Amino acid sequence: MMEALIEFRNVSKYYTMGDTVVKAADDISFKIYKGEFVAIVGQSGSGKSTCMNIIGCLDVPTSGVYLLNGRNVGEMNKNELSEIRNAMVGFIFQQYNLLPRFNILENVEIPLMYAGVSKSERRRRAREALENVGLGSKTKNLPNQLSGGQQQRVSIARALVGKPSLILADEPTGALDSKTGVEVMALFQNLHKAGHTIVLITHNNEIAADAQRIIRLEDGRVVYDGPASGDTASHNVFSSGRRKADESAGIL
Ligand code: ADP
Ligand code: MG
Numbered sequence: 139m140m141e142a143l144i145e146f147r148n149v150s151k152y153y154t155m156g157d158t159v160v161k162a163a164d165d166i167s168f169k170i171y172k173g174e175f176v177a178i179v180g181q182s183g184s185g186k187s188t189c190m191n192i193i194g195c196l197d198v199p200t201s202g203v204y205l206l207n208g209r210n211v212g213e214m215n216k217n218e219l220s221e222i223r224n225a226m227v228g229f230i231f232q233q234y235n236l237l238p239r240f241n242i243l244e245n246v247e248i249p250l251m252y253a254g255v256s257k258s259e260r261r262r263r264a265r266e267a268l269e270n271v272g273l274g275s276k277t278k279n280l281p282n283q284l285s286g287g288q289q290q291r292v293s294i295a296r297a298l299v300g301k302p303s304l305i306l307a308d309e310p311t312g313a314l315d316s317k318t319g320v321e322v323m324a325l326f327q328n329l330h331k332a333g334h335t336i337v338l339i340t341h342n343n344e345i346a347a348d349a350q351r352i353i354r355l356e357d358g359r360v361v362y363d364g365p366a367s368g369d370t371a372s373h374n375v376f377s378s379g380r381r382k383a384d385e386s387a388g389i390l
Pocket of ligand 2: 187
């Protein structure tokens with residue numbers, strides 16, 4: 139049987155604030171397989187960042203088990219966590235976190251420097267990653283010479299360049315206008331088609347409806363896990379989102 143890339147087994151994360159205990163993640167179980175495109179959705183405070191930090195090996199559960207590619211992350215020390223994170227996870231954040239004084243080719247090379255890849259190989263792979271996100275002609279530009287959507291595409295290239303097993307994106311369209319957000323989501327669709335495993339964290343139902351599967355959180359618990367089309371909480375916006383896409387494609 140195929141092994142899950144990500145498995146949460148009764149994962150909980152508790153924070154103690156004086157006398158009260160906040161259950162930021164409360165007995166969460168799910169499996170995500172290689173090649174899936176999953177959105178973890180919920181309102182502010184529902185536990186999305188808590189799950190993202192655990193999935194991305196930035197934090198460990200209070201109880202329960204997190205397996206990444208069959209390895210128990212909860213038992214790892216800080217060094218092991220950063221090793222597995224660098225090897226397996228490509229992060230994309232709302233803020234692009236590009237280095238302003240370096241051109242975009244150099245920005246995309248940075249993860250490969252940490253990985254000890256030779257200079258010529260770094261150049262070649264960074265150029266290829268930028269071509270894959272449609273920025274092959276902009277390699278010499280500084281980040282501030284690009285639009286917000288283009289800068290986000292650079293950060294996606296930077297996440298991809300190390301060939302991670304998992305792309306983990308936290309509100310990747312949060313800083314973009316809706317048209318540019320749609321373009322960035324189209325890029326995620328392409329990455330999914332090319333076989334990448336994507337976990338997208340968002341509070342935005344319309345964005346989430348672009349994923350294949352939705353895991354919906356409320357108060358640290360999973361309240362829905364299934365196909366995007368079956369998630370009643372986002373179903374209405376799903377149809378309006380489709381409608382908008384069809385309109386802009388000139389279908390309606
Ligand atoms: P989301 O990302 O969906 O907005 P979070 O995972 O950030 O939700 O937070 C879930 C809950 O856990 C919230 O009630 C939040 O206040 C609480 N929480 C998150 N991080 C901490 C922390 N470091 N200390 C105390 N409470 C926290
Ligand atoms: Mg959050």
